[in-house]
Amino acid sequence: MSRLQKLLFVACGVFSGLAGAAEPFFDDPLRTEEALHLRGASLLASRVAERPCADVLPGRPLTAADVVDIALCRQPQTREAWAAARAQAAQLGVARAAWLPTLDARLATSRNTIDGRSSKQQNANLSLSWFLFDGGESSANEDNAAALLDMALANRDSVAQAVFLAALQAYYNAQATQAAVVAAQQNERSAQESLAAAELRYQVGTATPADRLQAQTAASQARLARQRAEGEARNAQGVLANALGFPAATGFTLVAAEPLGEVAAFQRDVDSLIRAALEQRPDLKAAAAQLRAVEASIEAVRAQGRPSVSLNAGPNWQRIEDDRSRGNSVGLVVNVPIFTGFENSYRIRAAQAQREVRLAQNERLQNQVTxxxxxxxxxxxxxxxxxxxxxxxxxxxxxxxxxxxxxYKAGVGTVLDVLNAQSALAAARMQRIQSELDWYVYRAVLAQAMGALDDSLLAPAPERP
Incomplete structure (x- = not known):
């Protein structure tokens, strides 16, 4: 091994050793990972930031907060959104790297044979290249990457809110179906009590066979309704398990639903809610960031038609048999685009058309948010x-x-009066359960529509006076 080869080998070894000793720095020297937390990410999204997820559900009854945490951690959509944000943060690092010089090392060895004579040639060089001025292209590319990172973070927040809402809806629905089972059991007990009263009156001769048959029919229907309610509850629990990222057959229990107290109508007018949504909806933020990215890309294309200046410098070594030489070079390279076949013109036109597309999409999205x-x-x-x-x-x-x-028990009423009253009571119980479910769900839907779905929604329900 020649002296030149040894020198380059040692240099490469030293550089590799330094990189290994300072791995965290060399892994992300431009600190792009910090942007994942500093560029306006919501607190909700930060709860799913690469933390380990439990392989089993807790042994205790699950609360709404438990359900949201588990879903945010285990659902692949949140991990996908985080990975996309990290990828875009790395692209921001690529854009920032354009501001820094590049250093290349090259080592070559060859053997040439001419007229039967062989000669060995070795050369090596280090080349430093640094763009001093590129017409603003690097700056525009960095702005584009930063805007796309903002878009990725906003998309991450939007995905987190969607997973939050889906898990919460599944949780409320599972609780409602459990309440429906309790209501169906109450209805069945009432029907059995009516059947017992009809049987007693029939035995003493104060009721007709039709009374007993009607009561039996009502009791069978109540039993069937209870069985269906239990099936719906099992299905709702499977849906919730799936929303948590577990198999549908996973067993768990939920905390008992607290009675819903007085619920007041929203004190804020709908116009103020719409204004708040237009300011904080993550999908609107993503669309605005995408528009900024397109505007930066227009400037980057324009900059490609401007002159650029770069600095090139570096030493070189050469050895041919016993002859050795070394030298250095320093130079400025000025590149002036004169004619590109109208390519830049059409690139600018395309980018400007994309801007019009994004503007129209933003307007359409704002209308949808409203x-x-x-x-x-x-x-x-x-x-x-x-x-x-x-x-x-x-x-x-x-x-x-x-x-x-x-x-009816006193002998002054009819069995039809009893059955009609019990049917109305069964319907009222289910309507009460459905109304409370609707209130919980639509409260969450409104928060999500405003882009304000967060932990405050998991506070206990209003207590009943």
């Missing part, structure tokens, strides 16, 4: 009114059922 907030607001208002209405309905239905059953 509609989303309006619809979610109206549905929540309706659900809040329905909660109180179904509460009154349930109270009157319970009283009506007690009166009808009491009259």
């Amino acid at each position: 509609l989303d907030v309006w619809q979610a607001y109206q549905r929540l208002q309706t659900a809040a009114e329905a909660v109180q209405t179904t509460r009154d309905l349930l109270a009157s239905a319970e009283q009506s059922e007690r009166v009808a059953l009491g009259r």
Whole structure:
């Protein structure tokens, strides 16, 4: 091994050793990973930042907060969004690297034979290249990469909110189906009590066979409704398990749903909610960032038609048999594009057309956001009114059922009165459960429509006075 080869070998070894000793620095020297946390990412998205996920569900009953945390951690959509953001952060590093000089080393060895005579030739050189001025292309490319990173972070927030909402909806639905099972069991007990009363009256001769048959039919229907409610509850639990990233057959329990107290209508007018949504919806932020990226790309294309200046320098070594030589070179290279066959002109036209596309998409998205907030607001208002209405309905239905059953047992009422009252009571129970489910779900949907879906939604429900 020649002295020149030894020198280059040692230099490469030293550089590799330094890189190994300072691996964190060389892994991300331009600190692009920090941008994942510093460029406006939401607190909700930061909860899923590459933390280990549990392989099994907790042994205790799951709360809404547990469900959201597990779903955010285990769902592949959140990991995909995080990986996309990291990839774009790396692209920002690529754009920033254009500001730095590049250093290349080259080592070559060859043997030439001419007229039977062989000669060995070795040469090596280090080449430093540094763009001193590129017409603003590097700056525009960095702006483009930064805007695309903002878009990736906004998309990450949007995905986190979508996973949050899906998990919360599945949780509320599972709780509602469990409540429906309890209601169906109550309805079945009421039907059995009516059947027992009809049997007693039939035995003493104060009721007809038709009364007993009608009561038996109602009891069978109540039993069938209870069985279907139990099946729906099992299906809802499987859907929730899937939303958490576990097989549908995974067993777990949920905390008992607390009785929903008085729910007040929204005090803020819908116009203020729409304004808030236009400011904080992550998909709107992503669209705005994409527009900035297109505008930066227009400037980058324009810069390609401007002159550029670069610095080239470096030593070189050469050895041919016993003859050795070394030298150095330093120079400036000025590149002036004169004619590119109109390529740059059409690139600019294409980029400007893309800007018009993004502007139209932004306007369409803003209209959709306005509609989303309006619809979610109206549905929540309706659900809040329905909660109180179904509460009154349930109270009157319970009283009506007690009166009808009491009259029938006393021999002054008909079995049809009892069955009708019990049917109305069963419907009132289910309507009450559905109204509370709607209130919880539409509250979350409105928060998501505003881009404000976060931990505050997991606070306990209003207590009943």
